[in-house]
Amino acid sequence: MSVTVSHRSTCRLCDSSNVSRVVNLKPIPLSENYTDDRETALRDARHPVDVYMCADCGHVQQLDVIDSENLWKSYTYYSGEAKGMPEHFQQVAGEFRQISGAPDDSLVVDIGSNDGSLLKPFKAAGHRVLGIDPAEEVVRRANEAGIETIEALMSPELAQKVRDEHGPAHIICAFNVFAHADDLGAMVDSIRIMLADDGVFFFEAQYLLDIVDGMLVASIFHEHMSHHSVKPMIQFLDRHGLELIAAERSPIQHGSLIGTVQLKGGKRPVEASVAELVALEDKRRLDKLETMQQFDADVRRLREQTGALVKKWSDSDATIAAYGAARSGPMLIAQFDLANAIEYIFDDHPQKVGKYSSGDGIPIIPTAELLERMPQYTVILAWVHAQKIIDSNQEYLNKGGHFVVLCPETRVVGKDGDVSILAAK
Numbered sequence: 014m015s016v017t018v019s020h021r022s023t024c025r026l027c028d029s030s031n032v033s034r035v036v037n038l039k040p041i042p043l044s045e046n047y048t049d050d051r052e053t054a055l056r057d058a059r060h061p062v063d064v065y066m067c068a069d070c071g072h073v074q075q076l077d078v079i080d081s082e083n084l085w086k087s088y089t090y091y092s093g094e095a096k097g098m099p100e101h102f103q104q105v106a107g108e109f110r111q112i113s114g115a116p117d118d119s120l121v122v123d124i125g126s127n128d129g130s131l132l133k134p135f136k137a138a139g140h141r142v143l144g145i146d147p148a149e150e151v152v153r154r155a156n157e158a159g160i161e162t163i164e165a166l167m168s169p170e171l172a173q174k175v176r177d178e179h180g181p182a183h184i185i186c187a188f189n190v191f192a193h194a195d196d197l198g199a200m201v202d203s204i205r206i207m208l209a210d211d212g213v214f215f216f217e218a219q220y221l222l223d224i225v226d227g228m229l230v231a232s233i234f235h236e237h238m239s240h241h242s243v244k245p246m247i248q249f250l251d252r253h254g255l256e257l258i259a260a261e262r263s264p265i266q267h268g269s270l271i272g273t274v275q276l277k278g279g280k281r282p283v284e285a286s287v288a289e290l291v292a293l294e295d296k297r298r299l300d301k302l303e304t305m306q307q308f309d310a311d312v313r314r315l316r317e318q319t320g321a322l323v324k325k326w327s328d329s330d331a332t333i334a335a336y337g338a339a340r341s342g343p344m345l346i347a348q349f350d351l352a353n354a355i356e357y358i359f360d361d362h363p364q365k366v367g368k369y370s371s372g373d374g375i376p377i378i379p380t381a382e383l384l385e386r387m388p389q390y391t392v393i394l395a396w397v398h399a400q401k402i403i404d405s406n407q408e409y410l411n412k413g414g415h416f417v418v419l420c421p422e423t424r425v426v427g428k429d430g431d432v433s434i435l436a437a438k
């Protein structure tokens with residue numbers, strides 16, 4: 014796969030060139046790329062994933078951009094298959110219908126609609142629905158399931174076409190994808206073009222405060238181009254003719270932000286939640302360089318401590334494995350220097366089993382083999398599901414195995430609970 018990487022020199026939200034690198038990370042291969050052949054996997058290029066901050070608006074972001082086509086075209090993550098997501102979507106669809114007061118037959122547009130899972134409950138409630146997503150296979154599945162979906166990246170031209178053909182949208186959603194767009198200005202311009210006068214736009218993205226508090230190194234990878242916070246977002250939306258009217262924290266992905274947005278000058282008042290989160294961000298100095306530089310120092314300390322531990326295990330000939338070929342896997346393997354230590358990764362995804370991880374060439378084998386192989390230490394790469402994985406593999410622990418959780422601190426878990434905890438803070 015040929016990949017083009019470019020480096021932005023300006024802030025994604027305010028165009029300022031007053032941006033500086035605040036978190037230094039080791040380059041990583043593209044995360045969702047598994048290959049049949051180990052030699053090919055080992056040749057996969059690594060790309061920078063350092064984190065930058067804008068000194069003018071405070072936005073924290075990636076500036077090394079992988080071209081969109083390579084990043085998304087062959088994407089094989091299905092949101093409908095992720096644990097707990099269909100229930101989450103059912104619930105949020107109900108809430109969004111209530112907040113927006115959208116008429117039952119009005120248009121709902123989902124940007125980055127994936128397999129159409131979020132649109133299904135809207136359709137069931139009587140809405141006209143339209144998905145937009147650049148990934149070929151997920152779009153095919155969505156259309157097969159009866160959710161009309163356009164295979165494309167969002168653009169103002171496409172937005173105008175959608176409005177001309179379908180009319181204005183009363184609800185627009187961008188879940189997670191709001192952190193994924195390089196040209197976020199074009200994304201929100203597209204939303205403004207499609208939105209009905211009294212329509213509401215909802216976005217969900219990982220929240221920077223949770224990344225900092227939870228040491229969520231694993232949530233940094235090429236696809237997450239923005240690490241959003243409320244304060245820079247307000248000014249950004251305002252410049253694009255939109256207004257943030259509510260901001261709520263959600264436990265999804267260990268800490269997300271759900272924003273509610275209307276056209277500037279719209280009928281709804283701005284709720285107290287917006288000012289409350291701005292006050293919290295000010296108190297935590299979230300828009301100051303020092304805060305992110307401290308995060309950088311914490312990551313380095315945790316890497317050193319964990320590296321020493323893993324070296325001790327390797328030197329004593331212990332077998333070290335990993336669990337979950339998740340999107341965050343290459344990031345955790347690279348930042349914690351685990352590539353040479355991990356012998357295999359347990360995962361059941363049909364498109365990953367029997368293949369090799371990008372860049373590191375680690376074989377992926379079925380989770381059923383955990384009890385046969387009994388590695389002494391199994392590092393959990395699917396960090397979001399760490400507790401579930403520990404709970405459902407008690408037999409492995411009872412037989413003498415250990416799970417290792419890497420964020421927010423390095424925990425080694427045995428049959429009687431935590432064996433050791435390394436904390437960076």
Ligand SMILES: [Zn+2]
Nearest residue numbers: 024027067070
């Ligand atoms: Zn900025």
